[in-house]
Amino acid sequence: MAEIDTSGGGKKKGPGVKKGKKLSTRIDLTPMVDLGFLLITFFIFTTTMSKPKTMEINMPVDTKDDSTKAKDYCTMTILLSKEHRVYYYVGLADDPMNPPKVEVTYFQNKNGIRDALILHKKNVDEQRMNGMPGHIPADKPVILIKPDVNSQYEDMVNILDEMKINDMPIYAMIDITPVDQNYIKATEAANEGQ
């Protein structure tokens, strides 16, 4: 066979013949494995495996208020306020005698702002084809996002994310007006009275 006999047994050599001691060629690899894993651990902890992800944002040029260009039935205004509350109303609210119906919701998955956006999109889709004066088929829903002073950055990102999730074609982040701040106050007061 191809194996080399290392047992030393079998034939006996003469009394004067010294056998050279055979050293094993096996090396204990345990320390090397230890070292390897130590370095792996080091690299795992220091590494940034994937680059951070980002979302792109386009800001409107803030020379003029663009909201006046949008049509009344297409426009939905979203106000972000404290404790992650979201206030929203449909329409331009340019008539002080006839204030819009302001709803309040949160960023939850069911019955949250997402459902309101989907509903608004559906409504605009239906109304743009109905041939009413000023309604043309090319109309698209327009969302105006106005974060209040006591909202947080997280709210801003969440609402921009909702725009993406619901594939809203036109949206803009603009400054909140005192009128809108009054809407928030009024809605809050109404809800507390209940």
Added chain:
Amino acid sequence: MPKHKLPRKSTHIDMTAMCDVAFLLLTFFMLATKFKPDEPVVVKTPSSISDIVIPDNSILLTIDPAGKVYFDYDNKKAKAILIDKVNTEKGLNLTADEKESFKRGASFGLPFNMMKSYLAIDPINQKSFPFTGIPVDTNYMPDVNELAYWIQSARIAGQETGQPPRICIKCDASTPYPKVKDVIKTLTKNDILRFNLVTTLEATPEGSAAEVAKAEKEKSSGTKSE
């Protein structure tokens, strides 16, 4: 009674295979690694469904929960030009070593008058420097607003190296909106209308318009490859 001897097996295991695996993984991590840049503050970013990777050569503005702004520029060449420019225009009297320290350094958040004392200290101690944040004025023009000045100068420096930077904002989820607004206004008033917000990736909600669009995109690319 006859003694029963259990056959003793050697406790030695052949480590060669394990060693192979260990070093294979080690090689992989060594090649795949990019060291985490030093962060001045721990920032917990909000999540979004957007999966655009952060662009190369970007200016990173970190905003901590208190609203302090930190500046970083991921382009060493441009950083060298930037500090030269800032040094002469703002009269910081920096030495060559201090400029080198700026070039190698990580994110910082300091007004101009503190820059020299910050850059003069040892890089190891720079991490524990008490940062006050880059001042953001409500006047957004670069001659008054230090953040606007840094961004404008960095963009000019980036242009000179042939790689115009993109601006990324990395902000803590709990930062009050007015602080963020100041930074965003600083950008928009200086005609930077497109920028990126660093977010952590979250799953696209089921049944949403974005998911449908994504599925369609995958479908169309799938049929193309067939």
